[in-house]
Amino acid sequence: MRIQRVLNNNVIVARELSGKECVVIGKGVGFNKKANDLVDESCIQKIFRLDEENSLDKTSEAFNDVPxxxxxxxxxxxxxxxxxxxxxxxxxxxxxxxxxxxxxxxxxxxxxxxxxxxxxxxxxxxxxxxxxxxxxxxxxxxxxxxxxxxxxxxxxxxxxxxSQQDGAMPDIKAVSRVIQDILNIVKYHFKIEYEEDSINFQRFVTHLKFFAHRLLSNTYVTSDDSSLHDAVMLKYSSSYECAKRVNKFISRDYGRSLSDDEMMFLSIHIEHVRK
Known part of the structure; x- marks a missing residue:
């Protein structure tokens, strides 16, 4: 890959071996460089190619004249x-x-x-x-x-x-409502106060965050193996009862029921966070 133009110390226009032009960004990638120099590939952080979302001129313009x-x-x-x-x-x-x-x-x-x-x-x-x-x-x-x-x-x-690769920005307010409602159900069911800096609480919130995304996008988690679900239901019976209350809330407010897998994972996280 050879340099075509140096826009600034961190942005260059380069030509790949295929002959296509691209915009290359990276700390120091254009420092003390000139046209026709080889690109120091160790400096490359991202490459914007002409055949992707934006034209070469638009992409280079976006990064030019930036302090x-x-x-x-x-x-x-x-x-x-x-x-x-x-x-x-x-x-x-x-x-x-x-x-x-x-x-x-x-x-x-x-x-x-x-x-x-x-x-x-x-x-x-x-x-x-x-x-x-x-x-x-x-x-x-x-x-x-x-x-x-x-x-x-x-x-x-x-x-x-x-900027997440697999979709648009989540509806944070909607996700927040789902999470807060479930946290409150668990909190009042067991009459506990959360240790919000604990690993178990953070893992629970992370699980609820992904659950809320699935709920709001109508994505389901299911499997054909019910043996583990049954084992969790027996081992963590109190937490499973709480999960059933969550399921009633989801059914009432969102019109869907949790799968056995979702009940199982929810029960496991409830068990850990209430200890």
Whole structure:
């Protein structure tokens, strides 16, 4: 792969062996480089090809004239997300984060702030994405000397959620309602208070998050083997009774019943979180 044009230290237009042009981004990929140099493949973070979503001109334009320090921060945000989140990050997140953060920095300098109405839900239900958002605003404060409000950590988390490879951003409010209702059913059934920093609680919330996504998208989990379900029903009978209350709520409010597999997994998580 050879360089065709250097847009800045982090973005180049290159030509692949196939003859096709592409936009390559990566920290330092264009540093001290010129046309016809070989691309240092160890610097490549993402490649945008002409035959994909955007034209070459649009893609290169999106990354041109971006302050280098902000570009580096966005590269690091995506690197953190790729490393810490258990899913692929769609390449569209680079442009969306650059665009959002550029405006956020400008707004903040002018003393204008946008309240993130989903902040509480994001902090509780999408903790890993929010932690990356917090890390990002700390990096911006340290390197760009602009202190963004906590709301922006939530917005960054939303961009990461929206970049998931296999679908659109979830309806966080709807997911939150399902999770909170189930948490309340379990809480009042056993008269317990949750230790929200515990591993078991976080695993329970993660399970409920995926369950809520399946519920709201009418996706079902089933299997033909009922032996494990029956064993869980006997071993964790109290938790299974609580799961039955959850099932009644789901049936009443969402018009569907939990499968045996869903009852089994729910009972196991309830058993662990109530101990």
């Amino acid at each position: 280098e320090m902000l570009f580096n921060i966005v590269l690091d945000i995506v690197k953190q997300a790729t490393s810490k989140l258990d899913r692929k990050i769609h390449k569209s997140v680079y442009a969306s984060l650059l665009d959002h953060l550029s405006f956020a920095l400008e707004r903040t300098k002018q003393g204008a702030y946008i309240e993130n109405m989903l902040l509480w839900d994001i902090k509780r239900l999408y903790r890993n994405e929010f932690i990356i958002g917090q890390w990002a605003i700390n990096e911006i404060s340290e390197k760009l000397h602009v202190k963004l409000p906590e709301d922006e950590a939530g917005f960054i988390a939303l961009h990461l959620l929206n």
